[in-house]
Amino acid sequence: MAVTEKKPVPTASIATDPVAEATYNAKVEAWGDRLRSAGLRLCAFFEDTDMPNLACPKD
Numbered sequence: 001m002a003v004t005e006k007k008p009v010p011t012a013s014i015a016t017d018p019v020a021e022a023t024y025n026a027k028v029e030a031w032g033d034r035l036r037s038a039g040l041r042l043c044a045f046f047e048d049t050d051m052p053n054l055a056c057p058k059d
Helices: 018-048
Strands: none
Touching: none
């Protein structure tokens, strides 16, 4: 499992094609959700190792 990944690259068609725009927006939203999940997993790992001064979100 990758800890991070590149943000989806927009194409010129998102400016003129509503379907392309919606598809791109969905890809960016899913990318952001996966990136946040990876960050939460890392935070939980470091919290489990008793890393000092760490505050992880609980959601």
